Amino acid sequence: MKEYELYCIGSVEKMCNLSKKALRYYDKRGILCPDEVSDKSGYRYYSKKTLLSVPMIKYYKQSGFKLEEMKDLLSETSYSTFQKSFKNKIEELKEIENELNLKLKSIEDWYDLITEADMVIENNVQDVSVKYLDACKMVYLNQDFNYDYIESIVNIEFTNYIEHINNAITGPVIIEYPSFEEKINGKCNKMTIMQRTILKNKDFEEIEFGGFMVAACYHIGSYETINNTYKKIKDWANNNGYKCSEKSYERYVIDYWTTKDSNKFVTEVMIKISKRKK
Structure with a gap:
């Protein structure tokens, strides 16, 4: 042509x-x-x-x-102009990529929790088991506790803190209670809320979590009956030659973030254990 x-x-x-x-x-x-x-x-x-x-x-x-x-x-015919335009576009797309990766990570982790809870409820998994918690670091905040679970889990102060340190969180909310005995007796007034961060920066303090064995048990349903699960773990430890540590951890798999139906709440209760000396 x-x-x-x-x-x-x-x-x-x-x-x-x-x-x-x-x-x-x-x-x-x-x-x-x-x-x-x-x-x-x-x-x-x-x-x-x-x-x-x-x-x-x-x-x-x-x-x-x-x-x-x-x-x-x-x-444009200038080589340098092309180079500058492409460099700027690379930086722009990398920023978009980071934002998309953050969103994808957040949704994937939340989806995993929903899937986990679904399997727990479907198979009625409520037996005590021993498991090793991999060591990891989490962002945390020490707070007062007054047994208002929704304010503790859907936590405005903690959310503000995450924004203040310019980070983002993912995975389940985990709350550490200084004494599980005090908690089940209604005398606990302190807690530490923890969650994994997505962004890598060092503008905040992290807490070491895990790196030890726990007795763990899923609690299905309202927090009003969660003491039953604590008692189950305590009895299991006594019957199997284990000693419970003072602290306990509640890992909120499905909670107010996902459903308003407390019958579908799934919480993993964990207490650090060690074998009793004979």
């Missing part, structure tokens, strides 16, 4: 796999303008040389460039 041969918009649509609507829009925005426009019919005609911009436009679009950015790149 001769370079000066002109193609009507219908031919360009087929040749370049671009809709007439897109071609008209690109013309309006000054991205891909026809070589000629008929005075009588208003039909647009494009040369093959002009159409060679189409692959570039598609690649720029794939790479995340906006139309105005494409316009500048298509008319």
